[in-house]
Amino acid sequence: MSASAHASRGAVVAAPRRQRRARTGLAAVLVAVVASLLAYALQAMGLTGERPDNLVAYGIVFGGSSVAGWLAIRYTAREADPVLYPTAVMLGGLGMAMLFRIMTANGAQEVARYQAVWLAIGLGAMVVTLLAVRDIRQLDAYTYTIGLAGVILLLLPVVPGIGRQINGARLWVKLGFLSFQPAELGRILIVIFLASYLSQRRELLTAGVGRLGLPRPKDLGPLILAWGASLAVLFLERDMGASLLLFGVFVVMMWVATGRWSYLILGLILFAVGAFIGYLAFSHVQVRVDAWLHAMDPTLVADEGYQLSQGWFALASGGMVGTGLGLGSPTLIPYVGSDFILAAFGEELGMLGVAAVLLLYLVLVGRGLRIAVERHDGFEKLLAVGLTTVLGLQVFVIAAGVFRLIPLTGVPLPLVSYGGTSRVATAVILALLLRTSSGPWFPALRRKRGATDVPTEVRA
Amino acid sequence: MDRQIRRLGIAFVALFAVLFAQVAYVQVVAADRIAAQPANAAREIRAEYAVERGQILAFDRRTVLAESIPNPDATSEYTFIREYPHGELYGQLTGYYSRIYGRSALEQAMNPYLAGTAPEFTTQNLTDIILGRPKKGGTVLTTLVPRVQLAAQRAMGDLQGAVVAIDPRTGNILAMYSNPGYDPQPLSTGTNQEIEAAWRDVTSDPGTPLVSHAFQDLYLPGSTFKLITASAALEHGWGPQKEWPNPHRLDLPGTTANIENFGDEYCRGGAKTVTMAEAFQSSCNVPFAEIGVALGAERMSGQAQAYGFCQTQPTFSIACEDDTIPFDLPWQVGHFPEASYFDNNTAALARSSIGLDNDLTNPLHLALIAATIGNGGTMMQPRLVTEIRDATTGQTIKTFQTEEYSKPLSANAAAELRLMMVSVVSGGTGTAAQISGVVVAGKTGTATNGKDTPPNAWFTSFAPAGSGETPRIAVAVIVLDGGSMGNEATGGHVAAPIAKLVMEAYL
Numbered sequence: 001m002s003a004s005a006h007a008s009r010g011a012v013v014a015a016p017r018r019q020r021r022a023r024t025g026l027a028a029v030l031v032a033v034v035a036s037l038l039a040y041a042l043q044a045m046g047l048t049g050e051r052p053d054n055l056v057a058y059g060i061v062f063g064g065s066s067v068a069g070w071l072a073i074r075y076t077a078r079e080a081d082p083v084l085y086p087t088a089v090m091l092g093g094l095g096m097a098m099l100f101r102i103m104t105a106n107g108a109q110e111v112a113r114y115q116a117v118w119l120a121i122g123l124g125a126m127v128v129t130l131l132a133v134r135d136i137r138q139l140d141a142y143t144y145t146i147g148l149a150g151v152i153l154l155l156l157p158v159v160p161g162i163g164r165q166i167n168g169a170r171l172w173v174k175l176g177f178l179s180f181q182p183a184e185l186g187r188i189l190i191v192i193f194l195a196s197y198l199s200q201r202r203e204l205l206t207a208g209v210g211r212l213g214l215p216r217p218k219d220l221g222p223l224i225l226a227w228g229a230s231l232a233v234l235f236l237e238r239d240m241g242a243s244l245l246l247f248g249v250f251v252v253m254m255w256v257a258t259g260r261w262s263y264l265i266l267g268l269i270l271f272a273v274g275a276f277i278g279y280l281a282f283s284h285v286q287v288r289v290d291a292w293l294h295a296m297d298p299t300l301v302a303d304e305g306y307q308l309s310q311g312w313f314a315l316a317s318g319g320m321v322g323t324g325l326g327l328g329s330p331t332l333i334p335y336v337g338s339d340f341i342l343a344a345f346g347e348e349l350g351m352l353g354v355a356a357v358l359l360l361y362l363v364l365v366g367r368g369l370r371i372a373v374e375r376h377d378g379f380e381k382l383l384a385v386g387l388t389t390v391l392g393l394q395v396f397v398i399a400a401g402v403f404r405l406i407p408l409t410g411v412p413l414p415l416v417s418y419g420g421t422s423r424v425a426t427a428v429i430l431a432l433l434l435r436t437s438s439g440p441w442f443p444a445l446r447r448k449r450g451a452t453d454v455p456t457e458v459r460a
Numbered sequence: 461m462d463r464q465i466r467r468l469g470i471a472f473v474a475l476f477a478v479l480f481a482q483v484a485y486v487q488v489v490a491a492d493r494i495a496a497q498p499a500n501a502a503r504e505i506r507a508e509y510a511v512e513r514g515q516i517l518a519f520d521r522r523t524v525l526a527e528s529i530p531n532p533d534a535t536s537e538y539t540f541i542r543e544y545p546h547g548e549l550y551g552q553l554t555g556y557y558s559r560i561y562g563r564s565a566l567e568q569a570m571n572p573y574l575a576g577t578a579p580e581f582t583t584q585n586l587t588d589i590i591l592g593r594p595k596k597g598g599t600v601l602t603t604l605v606p607r608v609q610l611a612a613q614r615a616m617g618d619l620q621g622a623v624v625a626i627d628p629r630t631g632n633i634l635a636m637y638s639n640p641g642y643d644p645q646p647l648s649t650g651t652n653q654e655i656e657a658a659w660r661d662v663t664s665d666p667g668t669p670l671v672s673h674a675f676q677d678l679y680l681p682g683s684t685f686k687l688i689t690a691s692a693a694l695e696h697g698w699g700p701q702k703e704w705p706n707p708h709r710l711d712l713p714g715t716t717a718n719i720e721n722f723g724d725e726y727c728r729g730g731a732k733t734v735t736m737a738e739a740f741q742s743s744c745n746v747p748f749a750e751i752g753v754a755l756g757a758e759r760m761s762g763q764a765q766a767y768g769f770c771q772t773q774p775t776f777s778i779a780c781e782d783d784t785i786p787f788d789l790p791w792q793v794g795h796f797p798e799a800s801y802f803d804n805n806t807a808a809l810a811r812s813s814i815g816l817d818n819d820l821t822n823p824l825h826l827a828l829i830a831a832t833i834g835n836g837g838t839m840m841q842p843r844l845v846t847e848i849r850d851a852t853t854g855q856t857i858k859t860f861q862t863e864e865y866s867k868p869l870s871a872n873a874a875a876e877l878r879l880m881m882v883s884v885v886s887g888g889t890g891t892a893a894q895i896s897g898v899v900v901a902g903k904t905g906t907a908t909n910g911k912d913t914p915p916n917a918w919f920t921s922f923a924p925a926g927s928g929e930t931p932r933i934a935v936a937v938i939v940l941d942g943g944s945m946g947n948e949a950t951g952g953h954v955a956a957p958i959a960k961l962v963m964e965a966y967l
Contacts, residue, residue, distance in 0.1 A: 318491075
């Protein structure tokens with residue numbers, strides 16, 4: 001701290017705090033960039049024994065765009081949480097290094113390059129979201145429009161002609177050359193809708209009417225619609241993972257909004273019923289449950305249990321500190337770049353590496369919930385909770401699936417594993433969290449008077 | 461709402477704690493048990509290929525028989541590939557190192573050292589981890605002398621068979637070559653399809669190149685077995701000059717068959733009696749059958765056992781359960797029936813005494829016998845590996861000492877037998893092995909090989925064998941199916957010249 005900063009402490013508290021935040025934020029971004037580049041260099045050296053010849057170019061592009069993203073946040077969301085973005089850069093960079101390692105070994109390095117492009121597109125989506133949503137409460141004004149758009153996006157893959165079924169689940173939409181999973185983005189819209197709707201009707205839902213204390217059916221209607229959408233995802237698209245996420249977020253937001261345990265318990269019961277019906281209805285669910293329970297069984301280890309058992313073997317071979325990047329054999333695991341990238345980390349960076357990656361996500365979750373606590377507006381609180389829960393639950397569902405704690409559902413590991421739509425969706429979630437934490441942005445006002453003078457509580 | 465949000469935070473911490481606990485269980489607590497599952501073999505093999513496997517070097521410590529080099533295909537899962545610069549020449553000794561078909565020969569026998577997993581490497585591996593050095597396997601130093609091995613290959617030429625050369629003083633294998641051999645390279649590197657194709661080639665070859673004639677198969681020894689019969693006689697006190705009746709043929713009691721001399725000739729022109737030395741020089745069957753029968757089953761069997769022959773109930777197919785002579789590679793020692801087999805079967809004893817019944821041997825075992833005689837009656841264990849060295853520091857990690865196996869002959873008997881062998885080369889059946897300026901001791905053998913195939917030709921020898929000289933090389937040669945001479949083949953004509961070239965290369 002310079003002397004002048006000390007001198008000005010009493011007079012203007014906000015300015016030096018903001019500067020300090022900015023500096024540590026940039027330092028954290030640079031640390032994340034260096035760690036990512038180190039991982040990128042190490043995986044290539046592990047694979048080939050030589051420093052990658054494009055390290056400088058990769059470093060300039062990755063480092064440059066990471067710093068550019070930070071500058072964009074500095075400009076559009078000055079008061080934003082300083083931890084979220086560097087953590088995301090770290091996860092994205094580590095994931096990129098691992099994807100290059102996996103795809104190089106598979107002789108498909110261009111796949112990793114496409115993912116790097118998608119990471120950059122995600123960065124762009126973050127900036128665009130920050131520019132477009134200048135005040136997070138704008139979103140509160142379009143409750144039903146957003147809700148409807150979310151449901152449509154969720155159900156888009158079912159539409160004949162544009163839906164595509166891959167690996168037993170119908171999650172893909174193909175429009176011309178572009179194919180994507182609209183559910184990833186639909187989920188975010190559903191969360192915005194729920195935050196908006198629940199913040200408006202909290203009291204009604206909490207208090208309830210009648211002898212049973214149940215809310216009026218009129219208030220419950222849209223919620224039942226959202227619940228129906230998640231069931232539709234399960235039964236029409238056969239996507240257990242997405243359905244589980246949607247339902248989990250739905251229950252958690254209901255509970256947080258109302259503080260009533262009955263919603264949580266009711267939600268769990270409904271989920272159990274849905275899961276059981278899903279198990280009975282779909283053979284591919286039965287196969288997955290069977291593989292989960294008996295992956296190491298000699299009769300399944302080379303067939304249905306192959307992916308899970310290979311994942312376990314990778315983790316077990318990695319041990320405490322791992323084989324070193326590029327020195328293990330994670331490519332023995334089918335779909336290691338998408339479903340099982342955490343097992344690749346486990347094999348090559350060991351238990352400590354996996355713990356580090358999971359801790360980074362826990363940091364994201366912690367910061368997200370902290371934003372929720374710090375905001376005063378109900379919509380903002382619920383939105384931060386919902387977005388954070390989507391992210392945290394998604395990490396838990398795929399990690400627990402890989403570790404064989406629950407049946408495997410193929411959801412991507414946010415920011416790290418293969419998946420273009422997932423990268424964009426996670427970037428949008430981060431942008432919305434950043435926007436929520438920083439408060440509204442009024443460039444015109446700021447030029448005259450400075451951002452902190454803008455009133456933060458516009459809503460009555 | 462804030463209360464719920466804080467509770468939600470605790471719930472997430474709890475969920476992640478469960479993840480951490482499970483990771484710790486899979487990666488640390490149960491890791492060894494899980495990783496050791498047979499279904500994880502593919503990963504183990506790749507891990508093995510990630511280590512720079514040690515070199516296998518010749519005795520000169522320069523000639524590389526096998527080494528690992530970085531895979532030129534940087535994208536391959538296998539960081540290193542195995543190279544065999546001399547291909548087929550040492551193929552059966554280095555063995556192959558195949559990710560599909562496993563390992564053989566030295567690659568298998570020395571694997572803990574080559575891979576650096578032997579307990580002797582623990583300190584070194586720890587140092588490597590601390591210094592961040594890549595783990596390297598140990599270097600295996602062998603006893604093989606390239607010029608002798610090369611001479612063996614050249615001398616065999618196109619003939620099928622095998623040569624073994626041993627240093628009688630140490631048991632060091634100087635050369636061991638069998639034709640046809642195989643190049644381990646295509647079995648050890650390439651795509652899975654290439655390796656599988658190479659395997660099909662080598663396993664479908666009628667010459668069975670994966671099996672060395674030198675030490676992995678057994679053959680009737682023929683007249684070379686007279687070394688054992690003579691040894692038993694000398695040990696019994698029947699000297700070289702003892703006279704034996706010399707009929708044209710020997711009636712075998714209890715059978716209609718006779719023992720005949722080679723080519724049904726009269727031994728030594730049909731003299732009434734011959735000495736054992738004379739019969740040995742001219743390789744007469746009749747007197748040696750008499751000697752064997754006169755010695756009796758106990759002494760014959762006992763002498764064979766002293767030379768390391770495995771005592772079997774004589775069914776060829778029964779594998780010898782307790783291999784007698786230790787060797788660095790799995791091998792077949794010679795077989796000789798136990799004494800009880802000859803009860804009421806004198807005919808078998810007579811035939812066995814001239815190496816034509818249920819006795820079996822191979823060039824390695826025969827070379828050991830010649831080496832024993834050259835070494836004054838003491839048999840040294842055959843040795844192919846002398847030491848293991850650390851690839852980085854050059855430190856010796858393990859030495860394999862020379863060791864005596866047995867003393868099947870007294871020094872006197874060995875000296876007498878040596879003189880008898882010298883006479884074979886100087887003026888008997890083995891003159892083709894003469895080397896100018898060097899006294900060579902040898903013994904020929906020609907063993908029938910089934911009715912319709914030409915005989916196998918044998919020769920075993922050691923040199924220098926002059927009085928007061930210490931023999932430095934002992935050789936045994938087998939040429940299968942008569943070699944280039946077909947039915948006319950004899951050990952003296954076909955095998956002895958090969959032994960001569962190999963000895964010359966070393967002396």
